[in-house]
Amino acid sequence: MAHGGGVNMPCHGYTGGVSSHQGRVLTDPRIIAVFWDPAFTISSPLVGSMSLLLTDVLSGSFVKGLQEYEVGVGSSIGVHIIDTKKYPPPSKIDAGGIQSQLAKWLDDGAVTPKPDAHEGRKVYVVFTPSSTSISDGVGACGYHNHGSYGPGGSDNLIWAAIFGYAGSTSADGVAFCVGHELAETFTNPTDQGYFVDTGDSRCEIGDLCEAAKGSSKIISYPYLGWNVEPFWSQASTACIKPGGTLFHTLRRANGAWPFPFGNVEAQLSNNLGNVFRAACALNAKGELHVCAIDGSGNVWHTIRAADGTWPLPWEDVEKQTSWKGGPIPRVACSVDATGNLHVCAIDRNGKLWHTIRTANGTWPFAFGDVQAQTTKVRRNSGIGPTPHVACSTNAAGDLHVCAIDVNGGLWHTIRKADGTWPFAFGDVQAQTRRVGPNIGPTPYVACSADPSGDLHVVVVDLNGGLRHTIRKNDGSWPFAFGDVLAVTKAAVPKVCAQLATRLRVLENFFQHVHDPAAMQKLAQEIAAVVKQQEENDCNQPNAISNVACAAQGIGELHVCAVDLNGILLHASRLSNGSWTSFESVQRHTILVGPKQSIGMTPSVACSTTGALDLHICAIS
Incomplete structure (x- = not known):
């Protein structure tokens, strides 16, 4: 001991x-x-x-x-x-x-x-x-x-x-x-x-x-x-020594999964070794910006071109920005309408920083201390260290920043398109509790702004529950955090109920049969039903450990989540507010590629824009 x-x-x-x-x-x-x-x-x-x-x-x-x-x-x-x-x-x-x-x-x-x-x-x-x-x-x-x-x-x-x-x-x-x-x-x-x-x-x-x-x-x-x-x-x-490898795939706008997961580093001329975390952001041209963190806590950046190639090697973000603040274990990113890439990073002391890569590929700004700006507003004391961050730009060029404090409190602020930080960090649940229950501390957050300017916020609570709310473009928070897993479980195909009943009957028979031949036949039938359940994504997650989200131009919100077993899942919130059930991403991708999963996935990032495809970056 x-x-x-x-x-x-x-x-x-x-x-x-x-x-x-x-x-x-x-x-x-x-x-x-x-x-x-x-x-x-x-x-x-x-x-x-x-x-x-x-x-x-x-x-x-x-x-x-x-x-x-x-x-x-x-x-x-x-x-x-x-x-x-x-x-x-x-x-x-x-x-x-x-x-x-x-x-x-x-x-x-x-x-x-x-x-x-x-x-x-x-x-x-x-x-x-x-x-x-x-x-x-x-x-x-x-x-x-x-x-x-x-x-x-x-x-x-x-x-x-x-x-x-x-x-x-x-x-x-x-x-x-x-x-x-x-x-x-x-x-x-x-x-x-x-x-x-x-x-x-x-x-x-x-x-x-x-x-x-x-x-x-x-x-x-x-x-x-x-x-x-x-x-x-x-x-x-x-x-x-548990490590990580960065993989990428995409889901077509029509719901198809035509590609297996591809090893990103196998496409690049320089190799980072282990990649432990990643963030990604798609621009209007269909280019995917990817930020990754290696074992030493260094931040790197590359781009997947719209034609599917990876023409650029990893570039050292810390070198480009003259960063001297030590390792950076967390990163988030988002592309604005002009093509600028906003990068939010957390250093090992939990301090939140921001910089920009311009559309022409330069990094003209050093990382700036976010709370040094937000604490100027009404001279507030700030929210202390922030071990987790998510960010998203809207059509106007404003950058929404959601941060988690050391006690799991969720906070929100905005960097305006003109570069100012006019708002202090606001307590999100102080707003959502006015119209609904207190969901308690939230260790993880993802956010994405849709074309109307509304900000979708998805969090994981202490029980692994997945919650969703919206900040309207007018600044109001009119909705309580809704229970996503409850509605996605209710959205499974009708055949799932039939399969569940069939499985219970077969398992009950199996307990009372002693003839070896009959037992073997029942075991085969049980296996066939279980396979059908998997093919129909009947087994919905009970708890989530990591989440990412991306709002599409047609009003759909994609949610990529990892369950407690490291299984990567996808669901959608449709424009009418209803939800699909979760589907296994690995199950879809192995149908078109190598007959193996990418393995356990500790974290995921995803991005889309307009009516384009959904890009997924996952650590295996």
């Missing part, structure tokens, strides 16, 4: 794998970050960088690599900064002291929410005071543990502690430790999950891979500008 190069020496290089034991894992992890040091303030870069690190570990290819252990995509559901005057840091503490202090904070309401009696999702990550020594953590940078909290609680307080950092520095120095502890907490939260007793030590999936056999030197690899550790894959019987 403790992590550090010299702590787990007997585990290093062990290749015997791990055992599942009772198989208890966190299938839907929810992180509550607890910052306990005077250096932590809501506006400090340290809180921003730590929050962004947690988000990147929870939502990208890193956590997708844990899917073989049935761990799903996670989310951050709270950031709490402890008042060090009320709760002064001790000179020394151990695991029991950390757990007792966490229980005290929960009792006092300093940390919320409390764990359920039979908790299976929440993990409290405590960043201990830099001035406090950890008496049972000598040589380690962190560990994870568990205990009981509240009446009826049984192993329901699941937590990790990170203590190998200096109070005033960024998250760089502990990224390897955070990834290690979270991977192990998710796969072995209460000592009933994945680990192995080697005889000399109890080893978890991070311990086996943090260093070579006989060595205490930490092994790490670049991931969105952070350095994280590999972890053990039982399926591969090896240590893995």
